[in-house]
Amino acid sequence: MAKEITINPVTRIEGHAKVTIFLNDDGSVKDARFQINFFRGFEKFCENRPYYEMPSITSRACGICPVSHLIASAKACDALVSVNVPETAVKLRRLMHMGQIIQSHALSFFYLSFPDLLFGMDADVEKRNIFGLIEKDPEIARNGIKLRKFGQEIIERVAGKRIHSSDWIVPGGVRWPLTKEKGKQIATDLPEAKSIAISTLEKFKKMLSRFDEEIEHLGKFPSNYMGLVTPDGDLEHYDGRLRIIDHQGNMIADSLDPTRYREFIGEAVEPWSYMKFPYYKPLGYPEGSYRVGPLARLNIARRCGTPLADEEINDFRKFGKNGIVESSFLYHYARLIEILYCIERAEEILNDPESYAERVWAKAEVSRSEGIGVAEAPRGTLIHHYKVDENGLVTWVNLIIATGHNNVAFNRAVTEVARKYVEGKKLTEGMLNRVEAVIRAYDPCLSCASHAFDSRGIDFELYDADGRLIDRNIR
Amino acid sequence: MNKVRVATIWLSGCSGCHMSFLDQDEFLLELAKLVHFVYSPLIDVKEFPENVDITIVEGAVGNEEQLELLESARKRTKQLIALGDCAVHGNVTSLRNALKKGDRAVLERAYLELADTTPQLPTDVSPLLKKAYPLNEIVEVDHFIPGCPPPAPLIKYVLTELLAGRKPVMENKAKFG
Ligand code: SF4
Numbered sequence A: 001m002a003k004e005i006t007i008n009p010v011t012r013i014e015g016h017a018k019v020t021i022f023l024n025d026d027g028s029v030k031d032a033r034f035q036i037n038f039f040r041g042f043e044k045f046c047e048n049r050p051y052y053e054m055p056s057i058t059s060r061a062c063g064i065c066p067v068s069h070l071i072a073s074a075k076a077c078d079a080l081v082s083v084n085v086p087e088t089a090v091k092l093r094r095l096m097h098m099g100q101i102i103q104s105h106a107l108s109f110f111y112l113s114f115p116d117l118l119f120g121m122d123a124d125v126e127k128r129n130i131f132g133l134i135e136k137d138p139e140i141a142r143n144g145i146k147l148r149k150f151g152q153e154i155i156e157r158v159a160g161k162r163i164h165s166s167d168w169i170v171p172g173g174v175r176w177p178l179t180k181e182k183g184k185q186i187a188t189d190l191p192e193a194k195s196i197a198i199s200t201l202e203k204f205k206k207m208l209s210r211f212d213e214e215i216e217h218l219g220k221f222p223s224n225y226m227g228l229v230t231p232d233g234d235l236e237h238y239d240g241r242l243r244i245i246d247h248q249g250n251m252i253a254d255s256l257d258p259t260r261y262r263e264f265i266g267e268a269v270e271p272w273s274y275m276k277f278p279y280y281k282p283l284g285y286p287e288g289s290y291r292v293g294p295l296a297r298l299n300i301a302r303r304c305g306t307p308l309a310d311e312e313i314n315d316f317r318k319f320g321k322n323g324i325v326e327s328s329f330l331y332h333y334a335r336l337i338e339i340l341y342c343i344e345r346a347e348e349i350l351n352d353p354e355s356y357a358e359r360v361w362a363k364a365e366v367s368r369s370e371g372i373g374v375a376e377a378p379r380g381t382l383i384h385h386y387k388v389d390e391n392g393l394v395t396w397v398n399l400i401i402a403t404g405h406n407n408v409a410f411n412r413a414v415t416e417v418a419r420k421y422v423e424g425k426k427l428t429e430g431m432l433n434r435v436e437a438v439i440r441a442y443d444p445c446l447s448c449a450s451h452a453f454d455s456r457g458i459d460f461e462l463y464d465a466d467g468r469l470i471d472r473n474i475r
Numbered sequence B: 001m002n003k004v005r006v007a008t009i010w011l012s013g014c015s016g017c018h019m020s021f022l023d024q025d026e027f028l029l030e031l032a033k034l035v036h037f038v039y040s041p042l043i044d045v046k047e048f049p050e051n052v053d054i055t056i057v058e059g060a061v062g063n064e065e066q067l068e069l070l071e072s073a074r075k076r077t078k079q080l081i082a083l084g085d086c087a088v089h090g091n092v093t094s095l096r097n098a099l100k101k102g103d104r105a106v107l108e109r110a111y112l113e114l115a116d117t118t119p120q121l122p123t124d125v126s127p128l129l130k131k132a133y134p135l136n137e138i139v140e141v142d143h144f145i146p147g148c149p150p151p152a153p154l155i156k157y158v159l160t161e162l163l164a165g166r167k168p169v170m171e172n173k174a175k176f177g
Helices: A051-061 A065-079 A086-119 A132-134 A138-159 A181-217 A257-264 A294-300 A308-317 A328-351 A405-423 A428-442 B016-022 B027-034 B064-073 B085-089 B092-097 B101-113 B152-162
Strands: A005-009 A017-023 A031-035 A224-229 A241-245 A251-254 A265-268 A278-280 A371-375 A381-386 A396-401 A459-464 A471-472 B003-010 B035-039 B052-058 B059-064 B077-083 B127-132 B143-145
Touching: A005 A428, A017 A308, A017 A428, A031 A405, A031 B101, A051 A065, A051 A396, A065 A086, A065 A381, A065 B143, A086 A132, A086 A138, A086 A181, A086 A294, A086 A328, A086 B016, A132 B027, A138 A328, A138 B027, A138 B127, A181 A328, A181 A405, A224 A294, A224 A371, A241 A257, A241 A294, A251 A257, A257 A265, A257 A371, A257 A381, A257 B016, A278 A405, A294 A308, A308 A328, A328 A428, A381 B101, A405 A428, A428 B064, A428 B101, B003 B016, B003 B064, B016 B052, B016 B092, B016 B152, B027 B035, B027 B152, B052 B064, B052 B085, B059 B064, B064 B077, B064 B143, B077 B152, B085 B092, B092 B127, B143 B152
Parallel strands: B003 B035, B003 B052, B052 B077, B077 B143
Antiparallel strands: A005 A017, A005 A459, A017 A031, A224 A241, A241 A251, A265 A278, A371 A381, A381 A396, A459 A471, B059 B127
């Protein structure tokens, strides 16, 4: 008896997906699905390539978080050559990663989601985008551009190129050190970036009182949370151990060795999506599903570990029960705090004389047949796992992508928002934009998640039980 | 002054080309004055419009939906730009072409061999084409901007030339990778 509404493509997200909403006879929403529609197949076509090509090939999974792929991939390769990466190289890889988290979060917040906050969910489609923002509030648009640029320029100054800077990072370290001059260029731009991050947080917090409804109804639900933390339990993006907590903040598992992920993370497949569904094995599927990304990281961490971000995380926790924040809408908030954190961390690295040391590359040959690299990408835990033969040719690859971990959560969030807002009998564009807005809050990166990209232009359509088109609304 | 109508499309790419487009940074503020973006992943228009002056395409053509979208975009566009190596010659996206029965092989690895629960090939999704194609194997392309991704200044150069009604000269400006 199903009637369906399709949102295809979901826009202002990174990559392509559609949402299908299933209706009851009375027009109320029965169920909804978030579907990924494309696939490129990295796991297969990387086979038989030399292991040292893996960072540059796999980073092409994603142009928004290529650095996270470079890092997870390089760490997997470090394991294959089994060397100790020089400390300075680790600092510089971290610095580059900070740059990327800043730019990726700035993209999500300013370019993709802020138009919904500024103009409202029901605003004119023509206005509700970055170009509308440029016209209406050029100051905030310029700030967003500057913050993203600051992040991109860190990557360029450290690694030579803004996107796919894959010449620099190598198994065993990085190819060249950071010069004092480049370090100074970053340090010169840093104060402005920091003040933009602070003022944006202030502005956002002031706006929050207007968003009680969104905080409450845009995908607020209990779930488990997973991410890396430092040995002390602080926020971490490069190394560390995995921690999983439940919706009340109780520890489900701590100090899990991420390189043993296969023992505790499983992946399920559903027939209607190219994106797989990971879960924590001891709890089974789907009970063992969890959320990852900025909100999850702030929920699991004891603290951020930098002064300004630590003040902010305390405010943030007030939005949760027992300090555990459940609202999907508040992913935006968590993202802004992480931007500030990354700027503070970048500053520490730049001020550390060790960061300019010359030794940055421990060269070695393949000595192991299996390597696993794990990092926290902007959107959550990213796992690269390779097996190689005795010549270092890749024989097997598995990638578990940050966005993929949130797959169960997307479907839940989309269903809850659709049930709350969508009425099949009198469909409006704004109803559907709310469904899209909750997806944007997660900032999914679907080029990663499906290791793919797809695009198609269609409006939304409403079909009756016999598959006849009964409503059609072109945006 | 009538603004120039510009569309941008993501096919099978990594979004890096779109990111490089955004790497024009503050120039975007200028661009917004000259150009009306009528279709793009960055805006909420869901159907490719008529009468587009310039369409910028990232990515190779990988599935049937993308094939249809590219063909209809071509019909509705005066000048079509292939942005980046995937669109220009296939790049990483076309690595699967070298595999025997590449479309099946990539799917079987990911969804049968690497699944722990409910292994199956997704069916209710747009089918992959046998190969991933560069744009000019499917439609006529007016301008090629190679690079993975093409650097932002090069994108800016091409757009500036086109907006001024000139033909961009790519000699010695572009390179692959
Ligand atoms: S050309 Fe490079 S940057 Fe552009 S979509 Fe393809 S892989 Fe990504």
